[in-house]
Amino acid sequence: RQGQQQLPLDENFLAALEKGLPDCAGVALGLDRLLMLQQREATLDGTLVFSLKNA
Incomplete structure (x- = not known):
């Protein structure tokens, strides 16, 4: 697999x-975290x- x-x-x-x-079950995709990265927020509070x- 490519090294x-x-x-x-x-x-x-x-x-x-x-x-x-x-x-x-506590299994989630973490869309809030993806949105945080996309919006270049430093914390989750900026996306919630x-x-x-x-x-």
Whole structure:
């Protein structure tokens, strides 16, 4: 892979996936972080409707 080392599979993670995930598993794409990078913001507060302090 273009000089990159292939990482080993995380067998524990794969075993957990086989058992199924709850409706709310804490897995997200991180769109807020992508928007932060795109907007060149220093913190997430610049991309959120309300700050994390007020959540």
